[in-house]
Amino acid sequence: MEEMPEKIEIRQKFPSWREMLKPVKEFEEGRLSYISLPKQVDSEFFKMPFGDVERDFDDLKLPENWKEIFLDALKETLEKNRSFKLFMDICVRCGACADKCHYYIGTGDPKNMPVARAELLRSIYRRYFTPAGKLFGEWAGARELTEDVLKELYYYFNQCSLCRRCSLFCPYGIDTAEIVWWVRRILSRIGLNQRFMTISIEASSRTGNHLGLLPGGMYGAIQQGLEELKDYTGLDLHTYINKKGADVLFVAPSADYFATPHWYVMLGYLLLFNELEEKYGLTITWSTYASEGGNFGTFHSYEAAQLLNSKIYKEAERLGVSFIIGGECGHMWRDKHQFINTMNQPPKHEEWKKFWENPDLGELAEGLRGIRFDNYASGEHGWIHILEFVAALLEHKKITVDKSRNDKWIATYHDPCNVARGMGLIEEPRYVLRNVMNHFYDMPEHTIKDKTYCCGAGGGMLADELMDLRMRGVMPRMMAVRHVYRKYGVNILLTPCAIDKAQFPPALEYWKIPIEVGGPMEMVGNALVMTAFGEKPEDRQFDLRGEPLREEEGEEGE
Amino acid sequence: MIGVIFGVIVPYIAVAIFVVGVVYRIVNWANSPVPLKIPTTGGQQKSLPFIKRTVYDHFDSPYTWWETAGRMLLEIFLFRSLLKNTRYYLDRVSQKDARWLWLFGILFHYSLLLVLIRHSRFFLDPVPSFVEQLSDIESFKGVFIPSVYISGLAIVVALFLLWFRRIFLSRERTLSLPSDHFALILLLAITISGNLMRYFFKADLFAVKELLMSLMSFNISHAVEVAETIEPIFYVHFALASFLLAYFPFSKLMHAGGVLFSPTRNMPNDNRARRHVNPWDPGDVPLLAKGITVAGRTYKSKKLDWDTYYEMYKDQLQEIEEADYKIVPEEL
Ligand code: HEM
Ligand code: SF4
Numbered sequence A: 001m002e003e004m005p006e007k008i009e010i011r012q013k014f015p016s017w018r019e020m021l022k023p024v025k026e027f028e029e030g031r032l033s034y035i036s037l038p039k040q041v042d043s044e045f046f047k048m049p050f051g052d053v054e055r056d057f058d059d060l061k062l063p064e065n066w067k068e069i070f071l072d073a074l075k076e077t078l079e080k081n082r083s084f085k086l087f088m089d090i091c092v093r094c095g096a097c098a099d100k101c102h103y104y105i106g107t108g109d110p111k112n113m114p115v116a117r118a119e120l121l122r123s124i125y126r127r128y129f130t131p132a133g134k135l136f137g138e139w140a141g142a143r144e145l146t147e148d149v150l151k152e153l154y155y156y157f158n159q160c161s162l163c164r165r166c167s168l169f170c171p172y173g174i175d176t177a178e179i180v181w182w183v184r185r186i187l188s189r190i191g192l193n194q195r196f197m198t199i200s201i202e203a204s205s206r207t208g209n210h211l212g213l214l215p216g217g218m219y220g221a222i223q224q225g226l227e228e229l230k231d232y233t234g235l236d237l238h239t240y241i242n243k244k245g246a247d248v249l250f251v252a253p254s255a256d257y258f259a260t261p262h263w264y265v266m267l268g269y270l271l272l273f274n275e276l277e278e279k280y281g282l283t284i285t286w287s288t289y290a291s292e293g294g295n296f297g298t299f300h301s302y303e304a305a306q307l308l309n310s311k312i313y314k315e316a317e318r319l320g321v322s323f324i325i326g327g328e329c330g331h332m333w334r335d336k337h338q339f340i341n342t343m344n345q346p347p348k349h350e351e352w353k354k355f356w357e358n359p360d361l362g363e364l365a366e367g368l369r370g371i372r373f374d375n376y377a378s379g380e381h382g383w384i385h386i387l388e389f390v391a392a393l394l395e396h397k398k399i400t401v402d403k404s405r406n407d408k409w410i411a412t413y414h415d416p417c418n419v420a421r422g423m424g425l426i427e428e429p430r431y432v433l434r435n436v437m438n439h440f441y442d443m444p445e446h447t448i449k450d451k452t453y454c455c456g457a458g459g460g461m462l463a464d465e466l467m468d469l470r471m472r473g474v475m476p477r478m479m480a481v482r483h484v485y486r487k488y489g490v491n492i493l494l495t496p497c498a499i500d501k502a503q504f505p506p507a508l509e510y511w512k513i514p515i516e517v518g519g520p521m522e523m524v525g526n527a528l529v530m531t532a533f534g535e536k537p538e539d540r541q542f543d544l545r546g547e548p549l550r551e552e553e554g555e556e557g558e
Numbered sequence B: 001m002i003g004v005i006f007g008v009i010v011p012y013i014a015v016a017i018f019v020v021g022v023v024y025r026i027v028n029w030a031n032s033p034v035p036l037k038i039p040t041t042g043g044q045q046k047s048l049p050f051i052k053r054t055v056y057d058h059f060d061s062p063y064t065w066w067e068t069a070g071r072m073l074l075e076i077f078l079f080r081s082l083l084k085n086t087r088y089y090l091d092r093v094s095q096k097d098a099r100w101l102w103l104f105g106i107l108f109h110y111s112l113l114l115v116l117i118r119h120s121r122f123f124l125d126p127v128p129s130f131v132e133q134l135s136d137i138e139s140f141k142g143v144f145i146p147s148v149y150i151s152g153l154a155i156v157v158a159l160f161l162l163w164f165r166r167i168f169l170s171r172e173r174t175l176s177l178p179s180d181h182f183a184l185i186l187l188l189a190i191t192i193s194g195n196l197m198r199y200f201f202k203a204d205l206f207a208v209k210e211l212l213m214s215l216m217s218f219n220i221s222h223a224v225e226v227a228e229t230i231e232p233i234f235y236v237h238f239a240l241a242s243f244l245l246a247y248f249p250f251s252k253l254m255h256a257g258g259v260l261f262s263p264t265r266n267m268p269n270d271n272r273a274r275r276h277v278n279p280w281d282p283g284d285v286p287l288l289a290k291g292i293t294v295a296g297r298t299y300k301s302k303k304l305d306w307d308t309y310y311e312m313y314k315d316q317l318q319e320i321e322e323a324d325y326k327i328v329p330e331e332l
């Protein structure tokens, strides 16, 4: 992180309303996203309008009639989407959302206030679509669409992580993330796409996952996980991939196959699946085709999201599984909870239908009878979160855990925005953590659960060129972490989100909080006693990081 | 002349604009499709039976129709989301509540509600008894003569407080457009003129009621007759109110209707139990694979279905087949 200065200054500015209507001309280093290249948006598998031109920010090379296209797309969006239309109309500019945005807090840039971000577009909406704006122009808060305004739109609508914190506090539930999402879609119609997200979208549309892993690569990665587990536990484990007739399809974000600390979570999954198969006969398979749980399309547009998530139900159908379990990932669950079964037809094959008629795990594996999902899920959707699944296993005493194996960790839990505010998965992870470890402390109440602060890198903001934005955006979260670090001696920050796991290590380093990052499933993997393999609680010598579970005596003093 | 213009013509036009405008806006919203079910969840979802939900969770992350209705009612009558408001301080993790906006907002809207209810005595004959009772209660009947209606004064105070926010708080000043100040000034003008009329420059309220009743029964000749007899101060108030009505549908004041339509609030968090259907996309084939058309050109992305995928990566997939879809650690 050479590019980040040691000290940052938050310069708050409060320009007049007229000033706010003028497009900014200066774009801060570290906050401006690169524009996509043709290889990302003019690919066979992901073709965006006017994607064949190489652009840079100084020379947008816009199509000739870009203004018309933009306004047409805006009109279409207004007609197609009640929330967008309503949000354009009813904001009273009360300011309740203003200081809820971590990017505003971290940058002090007035146009990063959620309401101001939305106003960037609302002013154009007023100018071209409302009588007041047409008549009174600037005095009605309206402005012309010019190339400078367009640049400003690109700049600020790519400084939002779609975290929806603003929406929680708005008296009308105005969801700036929703507006941003649709504006990015409009921008993509005139050839302006953000490079970071389209790299992954393109890769996923061509290979099935963001990393562009081919089937052999994924196979090899999982195999390496099994080898490591053999070293750490001494057990001979296996897993399935692309297996027809398995009971369950498991879908994880692809970062789990390679990145650290995601990797430890991956090992946790593998341990759990083996225990369940050996003990109860429940078979869980991975898929190379549905190899990505995450969906960067959800950062870009409805259509891109659909392009990527359309594979998974198809694969469930092809493999004939009964339901799907999804791994640790934040935006994945906004997609898999709120989008996927609207954007696609849910599976209709026999096994699926039969299971969801009576969704009791006992139908698949007798020993697991009693764990049911019909309280909140149905065959019209069919996804269960891995932590819900583990919570149920723990509650029904189907797995054995030894909490003391996690005794070296004093943990706190970060609620990923999408999981908290787009789904409501709040207590399940805490339930799991309290059951698999002894030391768990929450951060201050106003920074967690539904009010959780974003990691500052979601929504496509994990790009390297946005380091300044990222390190500033993560500040509120880091201050809360530092608080529990000082108060309770917390030494690990757990989060079930792949983007968090990539963002937090540099962020903790930058904000000088010397603690580790991990995922809840890593703790589950540590604590899980592989009873079906004859493992005793005290047998395990290493944790999933390959470090000795218990400090050797005498070593401590050295 | 003043009487005819501001007592008859202007109010008719204003009401017509108001009704047509508001109905148009509402119908327009109601007819817009809702492509996705995207509630903002503010609490624990309904999930496995042993995961407990608090009372708040039922409303903040509603699952049933009733819970969702509860959430909406709490928003409308208690401004629940505003009640959650906090302020961020750069220099500390703790938080200090900043619910002034909520307080001022509630003060303003409830005063407005009371004032409107009291105004109904000009439109209704006989006056419903609860209107009388309400007026009696809030004026502490008999304490002051003439009666002092608390809501009428409170609304002025609340409006000033709301306006001061916009003038003195730097963030809010930056955010406020002229139209935001305008709405507050207009309401202030209406409420102040109303109070002035009530306590200082008395107008003939019986005549006012007669005017309104005949306007409502379209007895125009009688309305014109009565209108000429009423004092000018009344027309200041009445003209401003008419203007507000006409302005309403074009302004942010439409939030009064819009709040009911907000998809992040009025939809249950039951995505996994019930599929939401997008009216403009059946979800059979990805839209990008069908192709999107921009400026006359269609851009079509190739769909990576299983067969395409298999063709592309056949060698590697066959190796997996040969391993019988099973991964085991490599023998070293
Ligand atoms: C269902 C009815 C209504 C609801 C739920 C509602 C709710 C709200 C809320 C939550 C706010 C933001 C907080 C605040 O600034 O006070 C607000 C602001 C406002 N409302 Fe309403 N409102 C309703 C009806 C009305 C009506 C009928 C009017 C006026 C004729 C009105 C005038 C205003 C004004 C002027 C503001 C802005 C205050 C400011 O600029 O600071 N509201 N409303
Ligand atoms: S909280 Fe809602 S109504 Fe208030 S300024 Fe923000 S978006 Fe607008």
Ligand code: SF4
Pocket (backbone or CB within 6 Å): A100, A101, A102, A103, A104, A113, A114, A117, A159, A160, A161, A162, A163, A164, A165, A166, A167, A176, A177, A454
């Ligand atoms: S969604 Fe999050 S990042 Fe975007 S404007 Fe709202 S608070 Fe800021």
